[in-house]
Amino acid sequence: MGVISAPMAAAAPDCSPEAVNGTVSSVRGAAEQYLSTHPGANQVVTSAYGQPRGEAAANIRSYFTAHPNEYYDLRGILSPIGETERQCSVSVLPPHLESAYHEFMAG
Known part of the structure; x- marks a missing residue:
């Protein structure tokens, strides 16, 4: 006997300005906290x-290629922005910041 289940309805996202701003604020706080404990990443991002955009992109790409765990940590922290x-x-x-975010997340 097979079991047939109805697909679960996904909850609609809260797209109110307050919720969106809350997500951005939370992500920014988490990213700042992460960077404060990873001085190399903080240095390259701050610099x-x-x-110039091309130089900044190359420096960030170079740093995070050499430090893939930090790259994936930050991608995880930043991902709620893309989802929102x-x-x-x-x-x-x-x-x-939007263009920098998308360039970082595309890597």
Whole structure:
């Protein structure tokens, strides 16, 4: 005798401005905390703000290629931003951070 089950309905995401801002704030806090305990990653990310985009991207790519565990840790921390953007059809970061986020997550 087979068991047939109905698919479970996924809960609709909370796309209210408060929920979206809460996600961004939480992710930013977690990323800052992570970077504060990983000085090499913090240095390369902080330095990127003052560098031309191509140079910053190359430096970040080089650092995280050499430190893949840190790359995957940060991807995991940052992933709720992408999930919120997809589920809610919004861009939650300022344009300069949005492009950096997508470049980092594409790696």
